[in-house]
Amino acid sequence: MNFINRAFKNVSRRMSKTVLLILTFFLIGNLVIIGLGVSKASESAKILTRQKMRAVVTYGLDYNKIWQYADTIEDEDELEEFYNNYPRIKLEEVTSFLQDERVKTANTVNINMWYADSQNSLDFVHLGNRAEEDIDSSSGQSCWYDDVTNEQMCETYKNPYFLIKSNMFPDMIEFEDGEYQIVSGRFYTQQEIDNGSLVCLISENLAALNGVGVGDSISLAVNYLAGYMQQFGLTEEDLENRFEVIGIFSHSQPITPDAPNFDYCYPYENPDNMIFMPSTTIYMAQLPMQQKQFDYYAEMYGDDENNEYYLDPANRPSEENMASQMNINDVTLLLNDPLDVDDFVRDYQGSLSQFAALSANNEEFNRLSKPLDTLSMYANFIVWLVVINAIVIITLVTALTLKTREYEIGVLLSIGASKLKVIGQFFIELAIVAVLGFTLSVVSGSLIAKRIGNTVLEYQIASSEVSQEEEYYYNGHGFDPWNTDYTTDISLEDLVSEYEVRISPLIIGEIYVLGLGIVLISVIIPSFMIMRYNPKKILMNQN
Amino acid sequence: MTEILRLENINYSYIDGGYERQILKDLSYSFEAGKFYTILGPSGSGKTTLLSLVAGLDTAKSGKIYFNGKDIDEIGLHKFRRNAISIVFQQFNLISYLTAVENVMLAMSETDNEIPKDRKNVAYNLLERFGIVRSKADRMVNQLSGGEQQRVAIARSLASNVDLIFADEPTGNLDTATEKEIISIFKELAHDFGKTIIVVTHSDTVSAMSDQRVLLKDGKLTKIK
Ligand SMILES: Nc1ncnc2c1ncn2[C@@H]1O[C@H](COP(=O)(O)OP(=O)(O)OP(=O)(O)O)[C@@H](O)[C@H]1O
Ligand SMILES: [Mg+2]
Secondary structure: OOHHHHHHHHHHHOHHHHHHHHHHHHHHHHHHHHHHHHHHHHHHHHHHHHHHOOOEEEEEEOHHHHHHHHHHOOOHHHHHHHHHOOOOOOHHHHHHHHHOOOEEEEEOOEEEEEEEOOOOOOOOOOOOOOOHHHHHEEEEEEEEEOOOOOOEEEEEEEOOOEEEEEEOOOOOHHHHOOOEEEEEEOOOOHHHHHHOOOEEEEEHHHHHHHOOOOOOEEEEEOOOOOHHHHHHOOOHHHHEEEEEEEEEEEEOOOOOOOOOOHHHOOHHHOHHHEEEEEHHHHHHHOHHHHHHHHHHHHHHHOOOOOOHHHHOHHHOOOOOOHHHHOOOOOEEEEEOOHHHHHHHHHHHHOOOOOOEEEEOOOHHHHHHOHHHHHHHHHHHHHHHHHHHHHHHHHHHHHHHHHHHOHHHHHHHHHHOOOHHHHHHHHHHHHHHHHHHHHHHHHHHHHHHHHHHHHHHHHHHHHHHOOOOOOOOOOOOOOOOOOOOOOOOOOOHHHHHHHOOOOOOHHHHHHHHHHHHHHHHHHOHHHHHHHHHOOOOHHHHOOO | OOEEEEEEEEEEEEEEOOEEEEEEEEEEEEEEOOOEEEEEOOOOOOHHHHHHHHOOOOOOOEEEEEEOOEEHHHHOHHHHHHHOEEEEOOOOOOOOOOEHHHHHHHHHHHOOOOOOOOHHHHHHHHHHHOOOOHHHHOOEHHHOOHHHHHHHHHHHHHHOOOOEEEEEOOOOOOOHHHHHHHHHHHHHHHHHOOOEEEEEOOOHHHHHOOOEEEEEEOOEEEEEO
8 A cells, every 4th residue: 555556546546636626727728728728829820921921131331320321421521531432242241151051142232234245146025015126125215414515315125035143142132042054054153153154044045045155155236336325435345245054044034925915025024035144253244334434534533632532543443342342231141940040130130230130020020920829828828827826725735634634644654654655545536536627628728729719810900900911913914024122011810820730749748737837836835844744733723 | 472562761742822731741651462551540541642653643743662572663554544544533434435345345455464264254244243233334434333333443453464453542432331341352362362452541440451551641551650
């Protein structure tokens, strides 16, 4: 008749007490299951939605900080100096992010639009039903003042054919995502980026149309020879370059005739006419044009003291100056795991350079998930409230029953049972009823939690007045060629559809752990009472 | 005769209303094995206190208690209680949610003394030996009469196979007929089982049946001839 045995006998033979305690634990269990179920459902809805979002962090200049800083400069010369050396994104900082193993790649996308060369050796892939002449010359005009005559000159603007997407890193989010896939050849390398090598990747349709393969070269013009350029002494040859095709890609964004405005598509709006190359390649390709322009102005303003800019050789576009003159726009970092995004931002936020900012772009996500957060908070609050109340109640019940069991304790001690065994017996008695009560509550609690779970979320959404923001849509064909926003748009429905109250084995495990925790804490005070119990009392109480 | 329990210069006092009240003063006494003792004395003279000391439930201010020549402090009070003694209480003090036979087996599970393998049968036999038949042995103890409950308590005190059995007014709640039966059982325990029995009592009937009467008065034990 050891203490475990005694505990079972006590529980099975003191039925009214046992039933009452089971009922107590049953009620506690139900509340805890509902609370945990709802809280877990809210948390996992957030996690699941987050996992579906692209794991991107944006890095760029914090213009508010720059303006605030500029406001503090009172001296005008100093202010001019500040604007002349306007803060720039630091490439080294982006490179250091890439050392972090959480980061897959970075996009520092520049978008340019280029032309076929003067011989029209490269044909673009047609899309839509625009007439040829309409494609070449839109209704737009480009105008300038002649530097000599000061007369306004205008000419019809020529539409470009090719969209050039460039990056400073040898990989792109588009390719990591599988939106674009290399079907032959390869992506450009770091060395090619460092050198500004004239290399490019073209679409398989463009390649097929022009009979070009990997290793061949294509000729492109960075601009058409506009009238104003001729005053710089530019020729068509200055604008044209040959690029080696190092890779051919396919893409998953074909524009079909049922796309909106399909008929009015321009060639550069067709992803088939997209060309990828390093950002430095663009710089190198534009170099003759930039140099002639620079030299022209340098000569024109040369002796003017106010034109220090053209006097400084560091400002002249050249291969040597490339590294210092490369301008990076906003950077998008692609992480391996969407769930790392917030941590990543938090880790680096404190150590960024002066005007830089990192953003998890989760404002919308956070705003939309407010109802879930609130729900989860309330649910957790209820769980803790119930647990604390349970501890108080069970402690009281145990302490009170202890009074009625003093003789029993005295007998056990006089027989030679140790106090620890007495405490052990009390613990096991409670644990048995807790397990029984909680087991019953798992069944009913799961059913109730599922019913209640959806109602409380609906109520929470209604009362928190979260509305869906108007989304921005590109007024085109579903493919936005200028888009450099890699964040994923989410809606309240996305979040709600992931919300499902499920009583998983994990929750059930947690409930038993909590239940045993309650029992364990509840026997602490009664244990002290037992430890302090003087066995002599059993003899004295007789009289 | 061999000595089993010796008390040497026991002093026991407690603080009451600011001054010390001494109950046991330099008390020394020697109990022999296999004898049935009764301790008599006025109410409040310290009989129960003395019993709690020899039962290892409390400790004296000074003095020593030897069991078979060994200081019980050295044996360890807990171990001493487990293996050397049993107590029979006035109010029987059985565990109410256990049956009679389970109460008897309870004592077997807490001792280190050698207990026969088939504990349940031993327990049934013990109970039967003291007039509790099988049908009653399987009842919850609160369904038994006072006399029957005290028999169960006595059976339990034997179950752990100890040498010393103490009882504090074991017949206080029983009628005279039952009292006589119970006391004859104690006598039997001493003479047939070789146990040393020390019973505190106010009853002349009880003390008349004992081998040795001892008086506790003014904090000391003295033999009554
Ligand atoms: N630890 C203690 N604290 C306070 N008083 C005590 C303590 N121990 C004993 N007493 C007191 O000492 C006296 C002796 O008590 P005890 O119970 O030993 O006497 P008793 O001889 O058994 O009396 P009775 O015949 O009435 O049972 C009593 O007045 C009791 O209240
Ligand atoms: Mg007494």
